[in-house]
Amino acid sequence: xxxxxxxxxxxxxxxxxxxxxxxxxxxxxxxxxxxxxxxxxxxxxxxxxxxxxxxxxxxxxxxxxxxxxxxxxxxxxxxxxxxxxxxxxxxxxxxxxxxxxxxxxxxxxxxxxxxxxxxxxxxxxxxxxxxxxxxxxxxxxxxxxxxxxxxxxxxxxxxxxxxxxxxxxxxxxxxxxxxxxxxxxxxxxxxxxxxxxxxxxxxxxxxxxxxxxxxxxxxxxxxxxxxxxxxxxxxxxxxxxxxxxxxxxxxxxxxxxxxxxxxxxxxxxxxxxxxxxxxxxxxxxxxxxxxxxxxxxxxxxxxxxxxxxxxxxxxxxxxxxxxxxxxxxxxxxxxxxxxxxxxxxxxxxxxxxxxxxxxxxxxxxxxxxxxxxxxxxxxxxxxxxxxxxxxxxxxxxxxxxxxxxxxxxxxxxxxxxxxxxxxxxxxxxxxxxxxxxxxxxxxxxxxxxxxxxxxxxxxxxxxxxxxxxxxxxxxxxxxxxxxxxxxxxxxxxxxxxxxxxxxxxxxxxxxxxxxxxxxxxxxxxxxxxxxxxxxxxxxxxxxxxxxxxxxxxxxxxxxxxxxxxxxxxxxxxxxxxxxxxxxxxxxxxxxxxxxxxxxxxxxxxxxxxxxxxxxxxxxxxxxxxxxxxxxxxxxxxxxxxxxxxxxxxxxxxxxxxxxxxxxxxxxxxxxxxxxxxxxxxxxxxxxxxxxxxxxxxxxxxxxxxxxxxxxxxxxxxxxxxxxxxxxxxxxxxxxxxxxxxxxxxxxxxxxxxxxxxxxx
Numbered sequence: 001x002x003x004x005x006x007x008x009x010x011x012x013x014x015x016x017x018x019x020x021x022x023x024x025x026x027x028x029x030x031x032x033x034x035x036x037x038x039x040x041x042x043x044x045x046x047x048x049x050x051x052x053x054x055x056x057x058x059x060x061x062x063x064x065x066x067x068x069x070x071x072x073x074x075x076x077x078x079x080x081x082x083x084x085x086x087x088x089x090x091x092x093x094x095x096x097x098x099x100x101x102x103x104x105x106x107x108x109x110x111x112x113x114x115x116x117x118x119x120x121x122x123x124x125x126x127x128x129x130x131x132x133x134x135x136x137x138x139x140x141x142x143x144x145x146x147x148x149x150x151x152x153x154x155x156x157x158x159x160x161x162x163x164x165x166x167x168x169x170x171x172x173x174x175x176x177x178x179x180x181x182x183x184x185x186x187x188x189x190x191x192x193x194x195x196x197x198x199x200x201x202x203x204x205x206x207x208x209x210x211x212x213x214x215x216x217x218x219x220x221x222x223x224x225x226x227x228x229x230x231x232x233x234x235x236x237x238x239x240x241x242x243x244x245x246x247x248x249x250x251x252x253x254x255x256x257x258x259x260x261x262x263x264x265x266x267x268x269x270x271x272x273x274x275x276x277x278x279x280x281x282x283x284x285x286x287x288x289x290x291x292x293x294x295x296x297x298x299x300x301x302x303x304x305x306x307x308x309x310x311x312x313x314x315x316x317x318x319x320x321x322x323x324x325x326x327x328x329x330x331x332x333x334x335x336x337x338x339x340x341x342x343x344x345x346x347x348x349x350x351x352x353x354x355x356x357x358x359x360x361x362x363x364x365x366x367x368x369x370x371x372x373x374x375x376x377x378x379x380x381x382x383x384x385x386x387x388x389x390x391x392x393x394x395x396x397x398x399x400x401x402x403x404x405x406x407x408x409x410x411x412x413x414x415x416x417x418x419x420x421x422x423x424x425x426x427x428x429x430x431x432x433x434x435x436x437x438x439x440x441x442x443x444x445x446x447x448x449x450x451x452x453x454x455x456x457x458x459x460x461x462x463x464x465x466x467x468x469x470x471x472x473x474x475x476x477x478x479x480x481x482x483x484x485x486x487x488x489x490x491x492x493x494x495x496x497x498x499x500x501x502x503x504x505x506x507x508x509x510x511x512x513x514x515x516x517x518x519x520x521x522x523x524x525x526x527x528x529x530x531x532x533x534x535x536x537x538x539x540x541x542x543x544x545x546x547x548x549x550x551x552x553x554x555x556x557x558x559x560x561x562x563x564x565x566x567x568x569x570x571x572x573x574x575x576x577x578x579x580x581x582x583x584x585x586x587x588x589x590x591x592x593x594x595x596x597x598x599x600x601x602x603x604x605x606x607x608x609x610x611x612x613x614x615x616x617x618x619x620x621x622x623x624x625x626x627x628x629x630x631x632x633x634x635x636x637x638x639x640x641x642x643x644x645x646x647x648x649x650x651x652x653x654x655x656x657x658x659x660x661x662x663x664x665x666x667x668x669x670x671x672x673x674x675x676x677x678x679x680x681x682x683x684x685x686x687x688x689x690x691x692x693x694x695x696x697x698x699x700x701x702x703x704x705x706x707x708x709x710x711x712x713x714x715x716x717x718x719x720x721x722x723x724x725x726x727x728x729x730x731x732x733x734x735x736x737x738x739x740x741x742x743x744x745x746x747x748x749x750x751x752x753x754x755x756x757x758x759x760x
Contacts, residue, residue: 004463006030009052009395009437011402013038019446020044027456028463033249035439036205045244053245055238057231057335058219058254058353059199064230065218069165070107071227072195073219074280075260076300077102079190081119084182091116091177093190094169096268098261100216101203103168104175105193106136108281113193115297116177120186124298125179133176136167168195189304191297196277200259201352207265208405222254222331223282235335239342247345249373252353253332254278255324258306270498273309273490275355276300278324287323295320309496312485312552321358328356329363336368347395350374350385351499360491365390373397373437376420377500378680379427379517380510384492386431393434396424398458402440413451421458422728422752426518428462429715429726432470436462461754468722468756475716475723475740477701478541478692479522482512485552487527492517494525494553508637508677509546509553509582515678515685520705520715521692528558536571541696543571546581546678549593559587559595572599573668577695579688581675582640599672601650601665605642616645619655624699625664625673625690626653628710629683636661637677662687664694671695682710682728703742709735712749716740721759727752 005028012020012032020032024047033052034040045051058073059065065072079093094104105113111127118125169175177190198216206214220227239248258274261267279300288294299316300307307317339346348357348369358364359372373395374385385394399420400406406413438445438455445451484494495510497503516523524540536543547553558564565585572578578599585596588606597603605614619631631654643660645652654662661676673691678684693701705716707725712735716723723740727733727749736746740759747755 004028004460007435007463007466008459009033009050009435011035011038011437011439011442012040012044013442014041014044016443016446017041017043017047020442021047023442023446023452024049026452027459029459031247031435031437033437033439035441036202036251037209037211038441050246051244052247052249052347053242054249054251055235056217056251056353057235058222058227059202059217061220061230061234062215062218064227064234065220068220068224068226069168069195069218071220071224072197073221073255073277074105075102075194075196075258075276076191076279076297077194077260078301078304078306079177079192081187081189083187084179084184086184087180087182089179089182089188091179091188091190092174093177093192094175096262097194098263098265098268099169101198101200101261102194102196103164105195106167106169107195108193109137109139110135110192111137113281113284113297115191115301116179117189117191117298118183118186119189119303120183124296125188129181130177130179133178134169134173136169138167191301193279193281193297200256200261200277203261204259208403210404219256219277221280221282223280223286223327228331232334232338235338239338239344245344247347247371248339249347249349250332250335251349252351253335253348253357254328254353255355256353257351257355269306271306271308272351272496272499273355273493274306275321275324276306278355283324283327287320290323291319309486309490309493310548310551310553312550312556312558322362324356325358325361325363329366332357332367340368345370347371347373350388358489359388359390360488364388371395371434373435375399375439375499376424376433378420378423378514380492380513381500382424382427382433383431383513383517386427386433387491395435395437396433397437397439398424398455402438402442402445404444407441407444407448413445413448414454417451417454417458418730418752422730423514425461425465425726426713426728428465429469429713429724430474430518430520432466434466434470465754468720468724469715469717472717472719475520475705475718476522477520477689477704478696478698479524479539480516480692481536481540481543482516482523482525483528483531483543483545483555484525484547485528485555485558486525487530488525489527491525495547504638505548507679508639511637511678511680511684512544512546512581512688514680515688518713519685519689520713521689528555528561528564531567532561532563535567536576540576541698542577542579542692543568544579544581545584545596546579547583549583549586554583554586556587559585560589565595568596569599569667572670572672575669575697577671577673577692577697578667579673579675579691579695581678584674596672597646599665599667600663600674601647601667601672602643602645602660602663602674604640605644614644616648616650616652617655619652623651623653623664624694624702625662625687628686628690628708631662633683634662634687635679635681635684636675637679640676643674643676664691669697671697686710703738705738705740707735707737709733711735712737712747714738716759718759722756723759724754724756725749726754 009031031050116125202217258276376396550556651664711729
């Protein structure tokens with residue numbers, strides 16, 4: 001492969017000029033960037049490459065933030081559940097929280113904005129019945145917020161002396177809620193507003209990299225007047241002071257995903273999609289004025305689940321998300337316009353303070369960004385970035401980050417880099433990002449020459465691959481629709497908790513997205529509401545519904561909607577395919593658990609129908625779905641128990657431990673497929689492909705643009721007259737493969753290798 005350059009961004013840092021120049025030349029980089037905790041000196045900024053500069057809108061400006069602590073960002077938090085053992089109840093509501101990160105909001109009336117709930121009954125306890133100790137709220141006309149703004153100078157003086165304003169909880173103070181007429185042996189929680197004192201990502205980096213006594217970045221809320229004005233004026237000043245910056249890398253805009261730490265400085269609650277950090281009294285009042293109803297704390301606290309994406313969203317929560325997204329788009333556009341007026345590009349980091357931007361939402365294009373960059377955990381996160389509409393280019397930040405937790409003496413970072421690249425490359429073959437890059441401390445990576453050698457190979461391969469596949473449509477065997485409560489808004493984001501990290505109750509479903517990210521299929525995401533409104537699009541061959549019962553992914557109560565049931569039955573009856581994974585269409589209703597059990601040919605025993613005999617338990621050993629492997633080789637992850645066949649016509653393909661784990665069932669002209677779980681691996685990727693083809697009656701496609709070896713895949717680009725056979729493993733592989741006319745060929749591939757061919 002000839003030496004090329006471009007489409008690669010490297011981090012750099014102060015006093016590392018010579019080594020940076022060396023690596024730019026060696027890796028073919030055409031851009032450099034700083035990172036959280038690093039700066040670029042003048043000599044490095046003068047290198048003949050594009051310069052990305054990290055910019056924090058709502059943190060990293062402590063001199064301002066300390067002058068206006070009343071404008072810190074806020075959370076709604078929920079105390080631990082406390083059981084009353086008598087009529088007297090005390091809730092130490094800050095127990096379990098990291099007091100350097102959050103402190104209760106006594107600036108606004110707790111009796112108005114907080115909520116005590118009897119979790120045994122769901123009753124909201126009248127504020128007249130409880131009191132706080134200490135109670136720092138001081139009533140005044142218009143509440144204390146206005147007084148605080150007027151007296152910001154005295155507040156600042158107090159901050160210098162004690163570290164916190166008087167309306168914050170002070171060191172040594174214990175925050176208690178006291179209720180004197182509690183119901184014995186009932187559980188209670190307090191939902192309370194709190195100020196954020198430390199940006200969560202800066203806190204994580206601070207702890208991970210041992211930044212010692214570096215001051216904590218205080219996050220401020222641009223919805224509030226001083227912060228809004230400061231954010232715009234400061235950006236103007238910064239743009240003038242950074243003439244050598246070509247790309248302003250917003251990290252990100254205003255609100256961080258929900259990330260709370262406990263008293264041991266460990267993560268307590270993380271939701272990469274959570275809107276918990278967008279809350280403020282000003283936001284709640286503006287919402288009520290616009291929507292005509294007031295949000296309760298419970299509308300955001302959600303019984304302590306905080307509206308994780310695994311929860312089916314309520315109307316109130318969807319309204320609130322839309323309200324925040326419009327505000328973020330409007331304010332972000334003003335900042336982007338300032339960047340463009342300064343002759344620079346505006347880039348958004350997909351992470352950290354990205355909440356409200358919603359790249360697949362209605363308002364994202366209005367922001368006017370030039371590009372989006374995000375961290376690539378694998379194929380699904382690569383597609384999450386690459387498929388974003390409305391920007392000129394996308395960039396993937398590959399792993400590992402150049403941090404001390406990976407780059408330390410005795411460790412080899414190459415295996416992680418190799419796994420990351422190979423998994424992401426599958427997705428790049430379908431839809432490439434426009435650039436790749438790395439983050440962290442370049443001086444750490446420089447100490448690992450084998451790692452540098454490997455990422456040099458990655459950069460060359462990416463550039464070659466990009467030139468071949470960008471702008472052309474890869475061959476697709478069929479079109480797949482993923483159906484859940486979120487639809488397009490969460491494209492390539494289903495089953496995630498914290499950016500594609502492994503989680504129980506998630507990995508058995510996330511494998512679907514990872515497999516599809518590099519599979520020769522077209523993929524779209526549909527919400528139940530969209531299907532109810534518009535029907536199933538005519539070009540969709542197969543729908544997938546997957547997830548645990550009552551989650552947003554499976555659907556929960558929506559399956560009581562007769563129109564939805566009838567719609568999908570008609571779709572399959574007339575020739576479509578439906579694949580259910582885990583507990584699809586699950587909702588105990590009208591005598592069954594899977595509401596589309598008639599399509600799948602299986603249902604789940606919940607203990608209610610044990611008196612009904614179940615005779616169908618014999619599994620087939622030969623079937624289209626099993627032609628590449630025996631059923632005993634399959635991994636269903638956490639799987640399911642007590643799944644039983646409804647009739648002899650159900651094709652049972654794996655039966656063990658008294659349960660069906662894989663089956664197929666004819667339904668009119670179409671088919672239903674049931675799979676108990678689908679974690680990502682090579683066997684399951686092939687199983688999913690075969691299930692898609694079988695359910696859509698497109699079995700012949702398995703002999704078209706297809707490898708026989710599970711470790712290899714084939715990607716065809718008919719418009720360009722080329723195709724590639726790819727080895728996705730770390731071992732040498734031999735494979736037969738079929739071209740577009742069904743002719744068989746063979747290939748030998750080194751570990752991770754790719755062979756290109758011309759279509760004749």
